[in-house]
Amino acid sequence: MDIHLRDLLCSLSHIVLCAILASAGVDGGSLRRQTATCTETSVVDIESNAGVKIEPIEQSRVYIETLSTPFDDGHTLRFEFNTKSGNGTLFYAVRRNDIYDMVSAEISDGYVQFKIRCRSSYADLTIPGIRVDDGEWHRIKFHRKKRKGIFLLDDLEYFEHYYVGCGGFTSVNFGSTHRDHDDSFSVRELQNKNGHLSGCIRNVKITTGIDTPPKYTAISQCN
Template sequence: MKIKTLTSGVKRLIYFVCLTLTLFDVDARNLRSLSRENTLCKGGSVVDIEGDAGVKIEPIDQSKIYIDTLLQPFDDGHTFRFEFKTYSGNGTLFYAVRRNDVFDMVSAEIRDGYVQFKVRCKSSYADLTIPRFRVDDGEWHKIKFQRKRRKGIFMLDDMEFFEQYYVGCQGFTSLNFGNTNSEHDDSISVQELQPQNGQFGGCIRRVEISTGIETPPKYTAISFCN
């Protein structure tokens, strides 16, 4: 039996259902938006780069983690380490710079699937690539950087490379993870990390820094790792 016409009651019922579904869809979008806004965390939130769960740096513009002021400049005897995982073949893992210095920097980035350390000091300049171990495999990997006087010790997955390469920079005052900090856009060294290797897409966890920090890390557009 065909129904050629609809009664006014049925029409009102269909209109109510469609309106409800539309509102539900709007609410769902708003909920997703609100959930995304809640990932814009700051120091003191439950998102913790020192924890085991880790945080995800999302592949959107200016998504990053940075510690803009260290309690003591990162120098002789200081160490920091962290773990990361990614499927991205290129991206900045970390870089450390001196405040108001356009030359001094040390960094680790992923280039074509391999870790590359950069040293950019007034008295030393190097690109140090670890060619044998790809890290864009979605597994957790460890990075460690330690300073002993003017020697730098670079480690990947608990293996030391480059035999304490010379790092002639004075103490670094800022640590940055995952992307470049706009405060350092004028730095000649930091500009080398953009644009190809500027954005890291992946997770970082278990960040440990021997010097301590004055203020909590600043989080932008990140969420828990899966």
């Protein structure tokens, strides 16, 4: 795989600002692995077990701009996170050139809340009884089965198979909102209601594969 990196900056606090330009090669049905290195011991890779740290600043995020196949029937997104933030965006998935369709997972007052924003379905699904702002590792899984959404936290399924009427999602963002989606009514809702996530995300797996490598902005290693 040939990887071209530009504008790789490391501050004294080891925050990495990465602008990733291009990548060639295919890594099966999983994410193409894209890493950014400040030193020989400082490698960030959201797909790896080491993961990345989302910093408590507005620009800190990991953005997968283009999935190889729209995230629709039969596809799965899974990842692990830890945080002590009581509020913040974990991820959201949107459709290109669509200002409404979105599915997201966020932390609201210490609990995971899934949001469904489709023209034919609208829901806020909060998982009770399990606080996730405890600094421990937790697991998220979102699977689509036709027009049903299957939501899991720590390998336990909640809400049975909830109706998700959106079409196939084309982009996924982790950690905060992205300016590319400022026109989205649903993403604006995330901007208005949540604080910024400060925590780690690792072992991201998306069965669609991706066409563009993850873009890392203002993140650091997860220790």
